[in-house]
Amino acid sequence: MNTKIKIQLSFMMFLEFFIWGGWFVTLGTFLGDNLKASGGEIAMAFSTQSWGAIIAPFIIGLIADRYFNAERILGVLHLLGALLMYQMYSADDFAIFYPYVLGYMIIYMPTLALVNSISFNQMKDPAKEFAFVRVFGTIGWIVAGLIISYVFLWDSAEARADGLLKNTFLMVAIASAVLGLFSFSLPKTPPTAIKDGNVNISTILGLDALKLLKDRNFLIFFISSVLICIPLAFYYQNANPFLAEIGMENPTGKMTLGQASEVLFMLLLPFFFKRFGFKMTIIAGMLAWTIRYLLFAYGNAGDLAFMLIIGIALHGICYDFFFVSGQIYTDSKAGEKFKSAAQGLITLATYGFGMLIGFWVAGKISDMYLVSDNVHDWTNIWTFPAIFAFVVMALFAIFFKNEVIEYKK
Structure with a gap:
């Protein structure tokens, strides 16, 4: 360029x-x-x-x-x-x-x-x-x-x-x-799809990659990806209201630390992936969700504010170690023919259906622990996704068979 x-x-x-x-x-x-x-x-x-x-x-x-x-x-x-x-x-x-x-x-x-x-x-x-x-x-x-x-x-x-x-x-x-x-x-970017009518709904939605679910390991990963989006939705939906409600100053500015950590852990991901393998990388990502939500559950805007800052900073591990390494794993399993379809399927399942369920659950839990007008029992709200993420991690650790995945740059 x-x-x-x-x-x-x-x-x-x-x-x-x-x-x-x-x-x-x-x-x-x-x-x-x-x-x-x-x-x-x-x-x-x-x-x-x-x-x-x-x-x-x-x-x-x-x-x-x-x-x-x-x-x-x-x-x-x-x-x-x-x-x-x-x-x-x-x-x-x-x-x-x-x-x-x-x-x-x-x-x-x-x-x-x-x-x-x-x-x-x-x-x-x-x-x-x-x-x-x-x-x-x-x-x-x-x-x-x-x-x-x-x-x-x-x-x-x-x-x-x-x-x-x-x-x-x-x-x-x-x-x-x-x-x-x-x-x-x-710069001009002309349409790339074939205009002869061969592009169908299955191709567009990535459904051609459903045959990958016949692979037991990929099926476990796929189900785990959908389930982990439930605790993920709690962060997107509740983190800023939580920090604002408990009195943390400049909550939105402090949350940008999560994006900064994304850059750092994106650089560290290839080394961790190569040293410990795909399974341990995914487990580390899911465990980080549990730790983050426990820090949110028991931290405060006063003398324990450092717990909240650490929880925000864990976003790099939470996101990169699970979702980015998952994209790499999907790419390696799909093969040349189904690369785009497989990535589309994972995106549809996670950001589409997985987080749709997650946002609904997060809303129900938030209303359940509404103490008074705009005051919540945040300890119980954050404990739910912490436990949920830990259960998903445990199931993945038990049922996913370790396999060697070559990291593709």
């Missing part, structure tokens, strides 16, 4: 994840404080991510990959997203807010695949070049959190009491409009 294209792609990734991190992290806090939403309603709002993940393959497979340039679809989707974000900013009731957030996530989730397609199309060696571009996405997510907490202070107790947290949607609407317009200047 020449320098100009590298800068374009890096800026694209920065805005793509600045947009996601700029509202999704504080969504639960906003809904509870500003719209007085219940745990079940908050779960509905977060579940829109899962519905977006389920519907996204149809948008990409049936429309973007077959008829239009990826950069043009990206531009149109983000311009529409800017309009929906502004409507979310203006909403003063959950019933009004929900259709907008559902519509937004249905059009945002496909953009995650589009930015990857645009990037890969410009790279001669994606294995070496993609990491540099993708890391700007993580930086964008971090910058969004720092701006919310340390520049505008929108997640401070005073600002939240004044309803200022809704300004995150306005900020993201502006960023989405900028990315929408900028997308039309990106």
